[in-house]
Amino acid sequence: MVNYKDLGLVNTREMFKKAVAGGYAIPAFNFNTMEQMQAIVQAAVETKSPVIMQVSKGARNYANATILRYMAEGAVQYAKELGCAHPEIVLHLDHGDSFELCKDCIDMGFSSVMIDGSSLPYEDNIALTKKVVEYAHKYDVTVEAELGVLAGVEDEVVAEESHYTKPEEVIDFATRTGCDSLAISIGTSHGAYKFKPEQCTRDPKTGRLVPPPLAFDVLHEIEKKLPGFPIVLHGSSSVPQEEVDTINKFGGNLPDAVGIPEEQLREASKSAVCKINIDSDSRLAMTAAIRKYMAEHPDHFDPRQYLKPARENMKKMYIHKIVNVLGSDGKLAC
Numbered sequence: 001m002v003n004y005k006d007l008g009l010v011n012t013r014e015m016f017k018k019a020v021a022g023g024y025a026i027p028a029f030n031f032n033t034m035e036q037m038q039a040i041v042q043a044a045v046e047t048k049s050p051v052i053m054q055v056s057k058g059a060r061n062y063a064n065a066t067i068l069r070y071m072a073e074g075a076v077q078y079a080k081e082l083g084c085a086h087p088e089i090v091l092h093l094d095h096g097d098s099f100e101l102c103k104d105c106i107d108m109g110f111s112s113v114m115i116d117g118s119s120l121p122y123e124d125n126i127a128l129t130k131k132v133v134e135y136a137h138k139y140d141v142t143v144e145a146e147l148g149v150l151a152g153v154e155d156e157v158v159a160e161e162s163h164y165t166k167p168e169e170v171i172d173f174a175t176r177t178g179c180d181s182l183a184i185s186i187g188t189s190h191g192a193y194k195f196k197p198e199q200c201t202r203d204p205k206t207g208r209l210v211p212p213p214l215a216f217d218v219l220h221e222i223e224k225k226l227p228g229f230p231i232v233l234h235g236s237s238s239v240p241q242e243e244v245d246t247i248n249k250f251g252g253n254l255p256d257a258v259g260i261p262e263e264q265l266r267e268a269s270k271s272a273v274c275k276i277n278i279d280s281d282s283r284l285a286m287t288a289a290i291r292k293y294m295a296e297h298p299d300h301f302d303p304r305q306y307l308k309p310a311r312e313n314m315k316k317m318y319i320h321k322i323v324n325v326l327g328s329d330g331k332l333a334c
């Protein structure tokens with residue numbers, strides 16, 4: 001049993017309180033590789049931003065759970081080495097799907113876990129979330145729960161269509177589970193294809209898809225029911241079209257990839273939304289840089305040669321999100 005405090009990590013409690021009061025959101029970036037971890041830490045330190053580094057079940061399968069946990073511990077030390085004496089880094093389990101997985105993460109040093117019971121019947125979601133909360137709170141680990149179903153793939157949870165969170169359920173759910181934050185469904189979804197072309201209009205000038213707006217009315221209803229309660233948005237990549245264009249130019253094939261417009265995420269960040277999850281944009285930034293590098297340097301084969309620009313491109317994207325979209329820059333004394 002390792003407590004996250006011994007690794008220099010923090011939980012989300014104070015972080016979210018300040019974010020809700022200050023009208024900004026904390027970036028929650030997924031990581032699977034050392035280059036993603038380095039880019040996240042460099043971006044957070046350079047912008048003096050708190051940050052949530054999150055690990056999915058898929059990431060644990062890919063990279064090995066122990067390695068990821070040591071990478072997070074390394075991230076704290078790396079932030080200090082980069083000049084931030086007091087970094088605020090959360091190690092969070094993304095889309096935990098069982099009590100056992102959450103417990104395993106808590107026992108190995110995670111400071112925050114998500115229990116995603118959103119595909120379960122309401123009462124079962126409450127029972128599972130409550131069980132995780134009871135265990136997590138013994139170790140001062142914070143818990144994110146989810147109510148409502150996002151369209152697309154939620155790890156192994158596949159929803160045919162999204163079901164917006166019902167504002168009339170949130171008080172009962174938050175009170176009975178004791179969760180610390182709540183992921184809601186207001187029209188975001190996972191991946192680089194968030195909307196089908198038939199759900200969008202097309203910009204006549206660029207020919208690009210224009211997605212339907214998020215359901216801000218549902219968000220505001222939820223805020224009214226739970227004043228000051230931390231709300232989380234999953235599926236919040238904006239799918240930058242310049243990265244999609246680069247991928248397609250250098251041999252990729254991502255037609256009509258579309259994300260959430262950044263203006264809407266900026267607006268959401270000013271509300272009770274205090275955690276915004278971004279994974280796909282990092283994947284796109286990495287892939288675009290690697291495809292371009294490889295096409296331009298067909299004779300290179302040292303992975304460091306193409307992973308370096310990939311890391312730089314992810315860092316640029318993380319800094320952009322922190323400074324221009326979420327507004328979490330300058331919130332640390334460091």
Ligand code: G3H
Pocket residue numbers: 030056057058059094095154155190279280
């Ligand atoms: O919400 C899902 C995250 O993007 C993690 O994706 O399960 O492929 O690691 P993954």
Ligand code: 13P
Pocket residue numbers: 030094095189190191192233234235236237238277278279280281
């Ligand atoms: P994106 O696929 O939009 O990056 O969402 C990531 C996410 O919600 C991780 O939980």
Ligand code: ZN
Pocket residue numbers: 095190234235277
């Ligand atoms: Zn998610």
